Amino acid sequence: MFLEKIKSPADVKALDIEGLKSLVAEMRATLIKKLSQTGGHTAPNLGFVETTVALHYVFDSPKDKIVYDVSHQSYSHKMLTGRAEAYLNPEKYWSITGYTEPKESEHDHFMVGHTSTSVSLAMGLATARDLLKEKGNVIAVIGDGSLSGGEAFEGLDNAGEYARNFIVVVNDNEMSIAENHGGLYKSLAELRATEGKSPNNYFRSLGFDYQYVADGNNVEALIAAFKSVKDSEHPVVIHVHTKKGKGLPWAEENPEGWHWAAPFNPETGVINWGSGESYGEILGQYLLQKIKSDSKVVVIHSAVPAAIGFHAGRRKEAGKQFIDVGIAEEHAVALASGLAKGGAKPIYTTHSTFIQRTYDQLSQDLCANNNPATLLITAAGADGMNDTTHLCIFDIPLLSNIPNLIYLCPTCVEELKCITDWAIEQTEHPVAIRVPNSVLHRTDVFDKEYGNQNVFKVEHRGSRVALLGLGDFYQRAVVAALELKKYGIDATLVNPRYASGVDVALLANLVADHDVIVTLENGVVAGGFGEKVAAACGANGMKVLVRGLAKEFYDKVPFNELCEKNRLTPQQIAEDVLQLLG
């Protein structure tokens, strides 16, 4: 066994070629065994084992600095930099994160989780190296899918004129999460077909020297390529053609399905996805139906189509009315604005954490032009993404403070559909809708009329205490009201619906027979909904308790724990209300 003895990259360098090949085989087997039990980014890591071994064989990390894009392909890197135990020993499986993490190792330079950032971050390291007159190579690793993001282009464009050492390793596995989209991918295919000789070379057009490695799962070829550019004094791209999912037949055949996989049976290739309906799956059904019934409807997505139930079958059925723009969220928003201006009915769907990439496009391209596009934003939830880099808790401040944009938060499945129907057909404003990402809630208790902007819906009129539960936290308000009932308080229950404005008339009306207003929102309170309510009540003497998440980069905190920490359980809410009532 080689892997057990790898305590640092120095131990990789001590091996001969046969040893390296054995190491690669062990690493791949170890990955499959571990991932079959824990789940994780499966196909991307299986394809990148040889490249990682070759990088650490040739370069001298951490003096030479390797920066991984998204860093969802960094499992092999972690194995070779003192963290093999976390893959070999089931008891240590959860001791490391799924992305690079500077707190874990001096070989990890950034916490990364979004795409298309590695070149820019690495350029910072290279520029600092040269300002500080230090030595060493800087290597940015980036996948072909990530090249579709604008930040990657900006980084490459700037790196292409850098007159010092800078190496970019392009891991071309012919895939984004789903298939690639964009004209660039035609020319990458030409480069693969011509062994790098095609004249249409994106990297050369940005000023890079260029080298192609046809078999990116051949460790000898990779070592030769990396050796040839080590210590080079100009920017160079090594274009490595790898096999996504290599070594796991089902993943090789269906890399999209295996990009991120839940635990699976390594003998049969059956992934245990769990069961039950999800908001994503319901949205997929719903949107496909809209597409079929109206040729003007067009659904836009940015490279994560499965998140809204657009697996390959539905994509095919939708035809030209489904557009995957690649990992190009900025383009997606501007495209939606143009489509709406041109008379179509565009719906852009993405996660809260990725809509962050589009603030200026939302503000300038969409909202300043007030074009009636619909945005479906998948929010945080019990089963939501909770890595620091994938938190879905910042969208309320981001979206609700842009003029002209209506941000609606449905409380249940039927309300989600009803609001989306309204948003698609109205022509007054851009409308964003927050899609819950928790257990499905179905109810018929909601208003079916929209357009009367910022009118909150009072579902039950009580007195003394009013609970305003935004979106999927409306149910939390309902349960908190039951708690308060135990103390003889008949609380008013409000479904605010609008995160982007406040029902000033209702708040004024509540003053007469209420002492406390509580706002509940499933996201950071800073800049969010409750603060708006507090400000609107600021001069009228009403006590307002603003409840949501404190502004913080939480790291894998389970949802229930997060709620408890922020005094968001119905019991805690009731306790705090009782204390305020005195």
Next chain:
Amino acid sequence: MFLEKIKSPADVKALDIEGLKSLVAEMRATLIKKLSQTGGHTAPNLGFVETTVALHYVFDSPKDKIVYDVSHQSYSHKMLTGRAEAYLNPEKYWSITGYTEPKESEHDHFMVGHTSTSVSLAMGLATARDLLKEKGNVIAVIGDGSLSGGEAFEGLDNAGEYARNFIVVVNDNEMSIAENHGGLYKSLAELRATEGKSPNNYFRSLGFDYQYVADGNNVEALIAAFKSVKDSEHPVVIHVHTKKGKGLPWAEENPEGWHWAAPFNPETGVINWGSGESYGEILGQYLLQKIKSDSKVVVIHSAVPAAIGFHAGRRKEAGKQFIDVGIAEEHAVALASGLAKGGAKPIYTTHSTFIQRTYDQLSQDLCANNNPATLLITAAGADGMNDTTHLCIFDIPLLSNIPNLIYLCPTCVEELKCITDWAIEQTEHPVAIRVPNSVLHRTDVFDKEYGNQNVFKVEHRGSRVALLGLGDFYQRAVVAALELKKYGIDATLVNPRYASGVDVALLANLVADHDVIVTLENGVVAGGFGEKVAAACGANGMKVLVRGLAKEFYDKVPFNELCEKNRLTPQQIAEDVLQLLG
């Protein structure tokens, strides 16, 4: 005279070549006369007259749709689409905006002012055209400078695989606002040098057909090129080489200085810039001094270096410690994070309206990694940019709700320097600093100690009313306090300094002998500073009056009018406080 008779593009089509040439000469003379009196984007428009005439001669606007990037080069377009009077008649000079504006004309499809958006917006129109089975060409116009923005790449990459009509006109005047930066510009230069024959062709690498027009100020050559691609059924780039500033010798020689020019003397070329120091000029002096005294300091800018006083002379003096990344704000932020991680002391400076382009990079690349970069954000002000597309009023909600980021708002010149000194040297957090953009204020009344996060500075302790004036609105609080004094109220005066947090202890302390807190901020209140104060006071019974700008896309509203409209004059503040006190 031809121009007077041009009421629509149909009148352009009726001219013969000699007529078109005369029209071009008249348009250029008209532009020079008008701009010498009103100021405006001078050099970009002078270079683009012939291309605009040729576009309207060949294509049939508005059935064929032309989308301009930034749209600061659209003056000729406006002249030819029914708005010539606004350029010919001095009384009508101010009847139109400086950018495309759908409210003005059916020939304008979007309100635009930021760069790099035209391809994506136009792709939306093209896709809608095809979904709705309509006819017509869609043409995106984009300058070479704008190509450096990631959104433009995302749009081009997606357009490059579009199997229907889509035309991109690249206006290559060899300049961004200042010189171009990036490897792409080497290959554009090669294309110019080889009349389009160089193999390193960025556009072809993204899937476009390609054609080069060597003399982009020759209307016949342009007409021939446009005719050859009209109604084409695949994506094509027409690369047009134009002369920025053409026809005005001083602008041809110094296109950076003439990109946007104040009114000037058309006989002597002397621009009337006005006089007096500005925060930008002071920053330029200050930053250059920092650079000279510390080799680790590096100033990053994204294509508007003059805004912080980095004219060509200072850029030269700064050497490698000044980096202009082009119009690549996303890269700038990630680069700053990498530089800080690598041990340098990066300072990224930009306007509030442009930091909008970097939310995700701020959150993920910088703040999740908690790297100690410094950001200098130029805010709204009396002399600030007030076009809808250039409002500098949304940065407080944008920046102050991101974890780990400290957002400080100095009140005067000395405090700005003092805070910046502290920010550059500390190593705990990323720090953003809001640079006032109003008349200079100099005072010695501020605390020189930082690091005690979210501790507000009480400058004067009175009673009953506390005025919290953030940043350059501290002076407004001072004057409002003088107003209140007339009514016997000795108001407490607070310089909050921190926009990103609240001094909870101070607020609790004020409850004892205060009835009203007033917050003042120079930006939208939605998601901003005052709402945080209101929420923090929500449960303690203090009345809080939150004052700032209502969430709205204001269009060229003079600053004093804006303040009055939002009840922000010291007199209005005093009136409202008195009413609350009862």
